[in-house]
Amino acid sequence: MRSIRYQLATLAALMLVTGCMMFARPPKDLDYSRTRISAAGSYRATIRPQGDSIPQGKLHRWVLHLEAPNGTPIDACQITVDGGMPQHGHGLPTKPKVTRDLGNGDHLVEGMKFNMGGWWVVKFHIASATGSDSVVFNLKL
Amino acid sequence: MSPLPNGLGRALRNFRNSAVFAILVSAIAGVGGATIVSVAAARGVQVQSSGWSEAERATLRSLSLTSLEPLAPDPSNRYGDDPRAAALGRELFFDTRLSGNGRVSCATCHVPEKDLQDGTPLAHGVGTTARRTMPIAGTAHNAWFFWDGRTDSQWAQALGPLESAVEHGGTRAQYAHVIAKYYRTEYEDVFGSLPALAQVPRHAGPVADTAARAAWQRLPSTQRDEISRVYANIGKAIAAFERKIEFMPSRFDRYVDAELAGRPQDARTALSKDEEAGLRLFIGKANCVNCHNGPLFTDQHFHNTGVPVPSSSLDLPVDSGRTVGVRQALAGEFNCTSSYSDAKSDCDELTFAVTDGNELVRAYKTPSLRNVAGRAPYMHAGQFASIDEVLSHYNAAPRSPFGKTELRPLHLSPVELSQLEIFLKLLTTPVAAPKGWLEAPSNQANGDRGHVSNY
Numbered sequence: 337m338r339s340i341r342y343q344l345a346t347l348a349a350l351m352l353v354t355g356c357m358m359f360a361r362p363p364k365d366l367d368y369s370r371t372r373i374s375a376a377g378s379y380r381a382t383i384r385p386q387g388d389s390i391p392q393g394k395l396h397r398w399v400l401h402l403e404a405p406n407g408t409p410i411d412a413c414q415i416t417v418d419g420g421m422p423q424h425g426h427g428l429p430t431k432p433k434v435t436r437d438l439g440n441g442d443h444l445v446e447g448m449k450f451n452m453g454g455w456w457v458v459k460f461h462i463a464s465a466t467g468s469d470s471v472v473f474n475l476k477l
Numbered sequence: 478m479s480p481l482p483n484g485l486g487r488a489l490r491n492f493r494n495s496a497v498f499a500i501l502v503s504a505i506a507g508v509g510g511a512t513i514v515s516v517a518a519a520r521g522v523q524v525q526s527s528g529w530s531e532a533e534r535a536t537l538r539s540l541s542l543t544s545l546e547p548l549a550p551d552p553s554n555r556y557g558d559d560p561r562a563a564a565l566g567r568e569l570f571f572d573t574r575l576s577g578n579g580r581v582s583c584a585t586c587h588v589p590e591k592d593l594q595d596g597t598p599l600a601h602g603v604g605t606t607a608r609r610t611m612p613i614a615g616t617a618h619n620a621w622f623f624w625d626g627r628t629d630s631q632w633a634q635a636l637g638p639l640e641s642a643v644e645h646g647g648t649r650a651q652y653a654h655v656i657a658k659y660y661r662t663e664y665e666d667v668f669g670s671l672p673a674l675a676q677v678p679r680h681a682g683p684v685a686d687t688a689a690r691a692a693w694q695r696l697p698s699t700q701r702d703e704i705s706r707v708y709a710n711i712g713k714a715i716a717a718f719e720r721k722i723e724f725m726p727s728r729f730d731r732y733v734d735a736e737l738a739g740r741p742q743d744a745r746t747a748l749s750k751d752e753e754a755g756l757r758l759f760i761g762k763a764n765c766v767n768c769h770n771g772p773l774f775t776d777q778h779f780h781n782t783g784v785p786v787p788s789s790s791l792d793l794p795v796d797s798g799r800t801v802g803v804r805q806a807l808a809g810e811f812n813c814t815s816s817y818s819d820a821k822s823d824c825d826e827l828t829f830a831v832t833d834g835n836e837l838v839r840a841y842k843t844p845s846l847r848n849v850a851g852r853a854p855y856m857h858a859g860q861f862a863s864i865d866e867v868l869s870h871y872n873a874a875p876r877s878p879f880g881k882t883e884l885r886p887l888h889l890s891p892v893e894l895s896q897l898e899i900f901l902k903l904l905t906t907p908v909a910a911p912k913g914w915l916e917a918p919s920n921q922a923n924g925d926r927g928h929v930s931n932y
Contacts, residue, residue: 392539392770392771393770393771393776393777395825395826395829424767424883425883426836426883427831427834427836428831429776429778429831430829430830430831431829431830431831431832432829433829446825446828446829447825447828447829449829451768451770451776451777451778452767452768452770452776453536453766453767453770454767
């Protein structure tokens with residue numbers, strides 16, 4: 337009986353944990369680096385937020401730099417932006433877009449905004465002659 | 478009656494009373510030792526003030542009014558910081574001639590003595606609205622206005638109620654006549670010459686009233702545009718008036734400022750144990766600061782928090798919140814990209830707005846919590862009569878009547894809920910405005926207000 341109670345208590349605790357995990361700390365092993373390799377290895381992407389630090393609650397711009405694995409800048413491509421807060425279950429508060437190719441593999445991303453603190457992810461889907469691939473950046477605000 | 482089987486319910490109760498539970502909750506909430514203290518406080522154990530961690534101090538700093546950036550110019554309103562426009566806006570704000578029945582002014586619902594709101598679930602102008610009146614102080618910092626963000630500037634917001642059939646109930650042609658008769662000099666000093674109005678009917682505008690709408694349609698498009706420009710300028714003057722209404726520092730701000738400066742807390746700034754415990758909950762375990770962040774305690778965004786359908790809604794259309802609001806903003810006659818806006822290109826909030834998706838369904842704007850304790854009832858239609866009811870709702874996180882709530886159950890104890898409520902009272906503060914700014918102009922108080930006008 338004691339064992340059953342212990343198991344039930346453990347189960348209940350797990351249920352509570354699951355309920356609260358939505359706002360728990362992010363996983364400890366997240367990679368917050370600003371240069372990442374895309375999922376299938378087609379691109380090396382670097383983000384350069386305007387002003388370097390990422391503000392909370394303000395519209396701002398990023399430059400996304402794209403290279404092939406051999407270092408060749410990628411200019412001609414289609415890029416879409418997505419993201420959100422995995423632990424909260426919601427997306428970005430804005431719909432950022434790549435508005436201009438700046439040359440030398442640089443792409444201007446406008447409409448970036450993060451309306452609360454915590455762990456955010458920003459995902460770029462990239463399609464070019466090199467192939468379709470996506471790259472995810474983790475941010476901590 | 479517990480919804481759990483007896484054995485499981487008992488085991489769960491035993492577990493929740495254990496120290497292991499307290500530590501587990503603290504670990505989950507991710508605020509370390511400070512939250513253990515809060516959990517202890519919830520059980521009646523004396524709070525031991527352990528100071529604030531660096532991360533907590535950063536959060537406190539972000540919430541202090543001293544972190545509020547100076548008000549940036551509104552690129553869509555080049556008269557926004559013109560004192561002559563603000564003085565005219567003040568006159569217009571209190572003027573009941575800007576209404577269909579001569580009895581309603583902006584101040585009818587935005588009552589100066591009540592933090593510029595009206596304390597009722599739904600606003601009452603010439604009729605009854607479907608939403609709660611929002612306060613004004615500090616709103617010039619906003620990107621979106623109304624509960625659903627259906628306008629993208631303060632001046633466009635001011636125009637919505639003026640032609641609403643249930644708020645001011647008038648028309649833009651009527652208001653242009655009021656300006657020409659009573660405010661010609663003040664108006665023309667700021668905005669230039671008024672158009673000729675001799676041939677313009679007294680009641681005409683794109684409103685619900687069919688006669689006024691038909692009269693509007695009969696006007697040449699150039700004349701409609703001239704009148705709409707006067708109407709837009711009325712909004713810009715009112716916005717210039719409202720931009721000067723900000724917040725004074727509250728007890729919370731004084732506490733944080735002293736804490737961050739390393740000054741000892743004195744009788745004027747110190748928090749009681751329950752107030753401090755409430756603050757720790759607010760920025761920690763209770764997750765309030767997720768959305769109520771920054772010096773105005775709002776993320777300026779829209780969220781579905783599962784608030785109930787108002788009991789008064791039987792006679793109202795379905796309210797889908799931001800879903801409709803963002804479409805209205807994009808199509809808005811007076812939005813940032815319109816010909817009535819002074820913005821050249823800086824309309825990024827509108828350009829990059831999320832325009833579709835489930836997250837917009839029944840999502841409403843996060844209100845500022847400054848002065849929240851004196852501002853019952855709460856939510857977009859005044860569904861909750863007290864802060865206690867609001868906190869109970871957030872603690873339980875029920876399903877949303879439509880769409881999906883972003884809330885998760887908080888499992889806060891009654892003591893913790895009470896501490897949060899005590900903390901929220903720290904945000905009470907007078908509004909900051911120029912001397913006499915929120916008093917009705919004397920010429921209106923003694924003269925033409927309060928009767929049915931010719932316009």
